[in-house]
Amino acid sequence: MILITGGAHQGKLEFAKTLIEKSPKETIILDGEHLTGEDASKAAVIRRFHLYIRSLLAQERPVKEAVQDLIAKNPNIILTVTELGCGIVPMDAFDRQYRETVGRICCMLATEAKDVYRVTCGIGVKIK
Helix, strand or coil: CCCEEECCCHHHHHHHHHHHHCCCCCCCEEEHCCCCCCHHCCEEEECHHHHHHHHHCCCCCCCHHHHHHHHHHHCEEEEECCCCCCCCCCCCHHHHHHHHHHHHHHHHHHHHEEEEEEECEEEEEEHH
16 A cells, blocks of 8 residues: 655645556546445545545544555555645534544554655655
């Protein structure tokens, strides 16, 4: 698994596309906002993975277990996640929980990832 993080609209998806191994089969890129766990096993990239985490929280599903299951089914997946912890702390309790959960899940993913990149202005810097 490869984790790519960075601010909003910084070119994470385009950078992820450069990391996809060339293969004869079609490259599948899914969006975290509309992701179901079953879809993920076919994808090369899941963009906006933080929105998948948000949907799991909204459905009151166990986030850590769902993410671990997804990675187990597709260990070569590339995930892009927008950094959420650098701004103002939200007033809404759900938004605070969401922000904290994304941070904790990203820490877990970074520990398990083969490579971790931070993308700023379209430039990816390998941090692991």
